[in-house]
Amino acid sequence: MSLTVEEQGLIAPVERAPILARTLEWASINSGTGNLEGLAAMAGYLADAFAQLPGEVRLVDAAPVEKVDGRGQLHEVGHGRHLVLSVRPAAERRVILTGHMDTVYSREHPFQTCAWLDGDTLNGPGTADMKGGLSLMLAGLAAYEQDAPTLGYDVLINSDEETGSLSSAALIAQMAQGKLAALTYEPALPDGSMARARPGxxxxxxxxxxxxxxxxxxxxxxxxxxxxxxxxxxxxxxxxxxxxxxxxxxxxxxxxxxxxxxxxxxxxxxxxxxxxxxxxxxxxxxxxxxxxxxxxxxxxxxxxxxxxPPKPITPRTEALFGLVSQAATDLGQPMRWQDTGGVCDGNNIAACGVPVLDTMGALGGSIHSAQEFMIASSLDARARLTALVMHRLDRYGVPPA
The missing domain is CATH 3.30.70.360 (Alpha-Beta Plaits)
Known part of the structure; x- marks a missing residue:
C-alpha cells in the first residue's frame, strides 16, 4: 500500500514548528506527580490546547489513593485531575488515545530546563516522556479532523501514570470499554522501535x-x-x-x-x-x-x-500493529516491534480486551534521568502517523486477526 491522494492531502498541513513550540512550553512547567500546583497548571494548558478539537473537554477528579507512610500507617495521597476529551460520543466505532501529563521530576529536582544537544536532539524534562507525545497527538488529531471524519474517540490524559495510575485506573478501565483500538503516546526508542509485550x-x-x-x-x-x-x-x-x-x-x-x-x-x-x-x-x-x-x-x-496486569500480544494486537506498521512504512518511517520490561497504561487497556499500541509518542531515550532527550524531527513525523492511522481506522477498521 502507498499513500493515496486523499492521504497525502491529510498529512500535508502538519508542521514541526508549532508542535515543537508547544512541547517546549509544556516542558517548562514542572508537573512531577506530587506537584499538584504544577499539574493544575499543566491541565489548564492542555485543556486550552485540546479545545481546538470538536467535543467536550473536562477535568475529572482523581480517585482516592492510600499509601503506607514511614510509621506503617495508611494515609491518603493527593493527585491532580485527569483530562478527558470526548469527540463524537454517539459514533458506533470509537478509539481511545491516552497519555500522561505527569513526569518523574519533582519540583525540587535539579533537572528543570531544556537544552539542545545538536540540531535535532533536545535534552529536557518530560520532553520524550511525554510532553512531546501529547503535543504531536494533538497535531495528528487536528489533521485528521480536516478529513470529514466519522470515527469517534476519547482522549484521556492522566496525572499519575508515573506512579502506577492508581488514581486513574478505574477511569482508564471505564473509558477503554468497547473501543475498537487504543493508541498510547509513550515514547518510542530512538530508532523508532515500538514496545510489544510488557510484563505486569x-x-x-x-x-x-x-x-x-x-x-x-x-x-x-x-x-x-x-x-x-x-x-x-x-x-x-x-x-x-x-x-x-x-x-x-x-x-x-x-x-x-x-x-x-x-x-x-x-x-x-x-x-x-x-x-x-x-x-x-x-x-x-x-x-x-x-x-x-x-x-x-x-x-x-x-x-x-x-x-x-501483564500485557500479552493477542491476534487483534498483531493486526493493529500491522495497520500502524504499514502506515509508518508508507510514510517512510519503517518500525520494529520488540518486547520490553517497562509498564504503562497500555497494560491496563489491554486487560480490558482492547488492542493497544502504546509507543506512539516522540522518539527519545534516557527517560527518567537528567539525560532524557527527544528527537525533534519525530514530532511532525509521528503526528503524520497519528493522522494516517486514525484515517485508516476510520475507513477500514482494524484488519481481521
Whole structure:
C-alpha cells in the first residue's frame, strides 16, 4: 500500500514548528506527580490546547489513593485531575488515545530546563516522556479532523501514570470499554522501535510489627522487626525465576542501637511476564509472609497489588500493529516491534480486551534521568502517523486477526 491522494492531502498541513513550540512550553512547567500546583497548571494548558478539537473537554477528579507512610500507617495521597476529551460520543466505532501529563521530576529536582544537544536532539524534562507525545497527538488529531471524519474517540490524559495510575485506573478501565483500538503516546526508542509485550507490575509495602526490648538487658524478649523484614526480602528475592522479577527496594523503620526495633516496612516491586506468573508471585508472597511471621513471631500487614496486569500480544494486537506498521512504512518511517520490561497504561487497556499500541509518542531515550532527550524531527513525523492511522481506522477498521 502507498499513500493515496486523499492521504497525502491529510498529512500535508502538519508542521514541526508549532508542535515543537508547544512541547517546549509544556516542558517548562514542572508537573512531577506530587506537584499538584504544577499539574493544575499543566491541565489548564492542555485543556486550552485540546479545545481546538470538536467535543467536550473536562477535568475529572482523581480517585482516592492510600499509601503506607514511614510509621506503617495508611494515609491518603493527593493527585491532580485527569483530562478527558470526548469527540463524537454517539459514533458506533470509537478509539481511545491516552497519555500522561505527569513526569518523574519533582519540583525540587535539579533537572528543570531544556537544552539542545545538536540540531535535532533536545535534552529536557518530560520532553520524550511525554510532553512531546501529547503535543504531536494533538497535531495528528487536528489533521485528521480536516478529513470529514466519522470515527469517534476519547482522549484521556492522566496525572499519575508515573506512579502506577492508581488514581486513574478505574477511569482508564471505564473509558477503554468497547473501543475498537487504543493508541498510547509513550515514547518510542530512538530508532523508532515500538514496545510489544510488557510484563505486569505490582508495588507492595509489608508492615512488620515486632516487639521492642532493651538490646542489652533483655534482647530475648524482643521480636526484631528489622531482621524479620530482611528475612522477608531475602525470601522474596529467592523467588525470582524466568519471566518473574522481584525487587526488594527499601526497608524503613528500625530503632536506636540499644533497642530491639518493633517496626520495619519493606517496600518491593514484582514484574510477572504472564497472568500465570502473577498468580505464582501472589502465592510466593503469601508463603513468605506466613513463614517469616511464624519464624520471627511478628505480625505482617501487606498492602499493594499487581496494578499493571501483564500485557500479552493477542491476534487483534498483531493486526493493529500491522495497520500502524504499514502506515509508518508508507510514510517512510519503517518500525520494529520488540518486547520490553517497562509498564504503562497500555497494560491496563489491554486487560480490558482492547488492542493497544502504546509507543506512539516522540522518539527519545534516557527517560527518567537528567539525560532524557527527544528527537525533534519525530514530532511532525509521528503526528503524520497519528493522522494516517486514525484515517485508516476510520475507513477500514482494524484488519481481521
Amino acid at each position: 507490575s505490582g508495588n507492595y509495602s509489608a508492615v512488620v510489627k515486632g516487639r521492642s526490648a532493651h538490646a542489652g538487658r533483655n534482647p530475648q524478649d524482643g521480636r526484631n522487626a528489622l531482621v524479620a523484614a530482611s528475612d522477608l526480602a531475602m525470601r522474596l528475592a529467592a523467588g525470582v525465576r524466568e519471566g518473574l522479577s522481584i525487587n526488594p527496594a527499601r526497608i524503613e523503620g528500625g530503632a536506636p542501637n540499644n533497642t530491639v526495633p518493633d517496626l520495619a516496612i519493606l517496600h518491593f516491586n514484582l514484574r510477572p511476564r504472564t497472568p500465570a506468573l502473577a498468580e505464582i508471585a501472589g502465592a510466593l508472597i503469601d508463603e513468605a509472609v506466613a513463614a517469616v511471621s511464624a519464624a520471627h513471631e511478628v505480625q505482617i500487614h501487606l498492602h499493594g497489588h499487581v496494578s499493571r
